[in-house]
Amino acid sequence: MTTPLIRLVGVGKRYGGGELVLDGVDLTVPAECVVGILGANGSGKSTLLRILAGVSRASLGTVEGTPSIGYLPDRFPGGQRLSARSYLRHLARIRGLADLSMIDPLLERLALVGGPDAQLRTLSKGNAQKVGLAQAVLPRPDLLILDEPWSGLDVGTHAVLGELVAETRARGASVVFTDHRPAVVRENADAVYRIEGGRLTAVDGVTEPATRIVLAGTGTDWTAEPGVRHAIAEGPHVVLTVDATSADAVLLRALSGGWSVREVAPCSP
Numbered sequence: 001m002t003t004p005l006i007r008l009v010g011v012g013k014r015y016g017g018g019e020l021v022l023d024g025v026d027l028t029v030p031a032e033c034v035v036g037i038l039g040a041n042g043s044g045k046s047t048l049l050r051i052l053a054g055v056s057r058a059s060l061g062t063v064e065g066t067p068s069i070g071y072l073p074d075r076f077p078g079g080q081r082l083s084a085r086s087y088l089r090h091l092a093r094i095r096g097l098a099d100l101s102m103i104d105p106l107l108e109r110l111a112l113v114g115g116p117d118a119q120l121r122t123l124s125k126g127n128a129q130k131v132g133l134a135q136a137v138l139p140r141p142d143l144l145i146l147d148e149p150w151s152g153l154d155v156g157t158h159a160v161l162g163e164l165v166a167e168t169r170a171r172g173a174s175v176v177f178t179d180h181r182p183a184v185v186r187e188n189a190d191a192v193y194r195i196e197g198g199r200l201t202a203v204d205g206v207t208e209p210a211t212r213i214v215l216a217g218t219g220t221d222w223t224a225e226p227g228v229r230h231a232i233a234e235g236p237h238v239v240l241t242v243d244a245t246s247a248d249a250v251l252l253r254a255l256s257g258g259w260s261v262r263e264v265a266p267c268s269p
């Protein structure tokens, strides 16, 4: 096996004086490998990626290796008056990139609404995320770290993102990304891990089925409910993606909490 690009050994993380969000995490990222990390809301995926990216410090354990890094955070900051092109040129210069000719074609490939001249502050969350993805990819880093990159991106761009991940590996670099949907991770990753209870474990086959439940009502933090992988507000409804084995318990909880069940279906996440 080639030398790992980066290695976490016994990494733990707590915020303030709180409980450990990550506990005893060991992770080796080899060269030319796409690592996918699964986990429910609040399980610590973003925390783990921030430590890999070097923007957050581990409370315990060590991080070995210093690859060059491109990082798409979970919330990419928008709001600036700069155009997407000016912003990316600015970042590229800071990072010492001489060739700025790739910026426009990449934004075109990502179908940025408004094109390279669009001001960042006018962009939707999904389009701001495209600029975030571009700034991570453009320096051709040794390690590309992407926090839930598929979420929020329009479906038309999903395939482009898959191509960018594959191209990154093809040029010998590695990618670590998170997602809460096993199918997305299975499709794009060479190695799959799951975070649960602060622990990271390798997953051999990511085949756990999920159930989609659509509810109408108010007053429950569904992300805190066991078995709920994801909860998204869609107008008057909340759309839950739930481990199939937890679907009955979640439905019972919903009905007893006064929610109305609008749809229950197996999902291909």
Ligand SMILES: Nc1ncnc2c1ncn2[C@@H]1O[C@H](COP(=O)(O)OP(=O)(O)OP(=O)(O)O)[C@@H](O)[C@H]1O
Pocket: 015, 021, 039, 040, 041, 042, 043, 044, 045, 046, 047, 048, 074
């Ligand atoms: N800066 C912070 N200060 C205090 N607590 C934090 C901070 N960042 C994250 N946490 C807490 O750490 C836990 C893990 O959060 P994290 O964002 O890493 O999870 P996640 O799996 O990425 O969740 P999501 O999918 O919802 O983004 C959560 O309980 C969260 O509230």
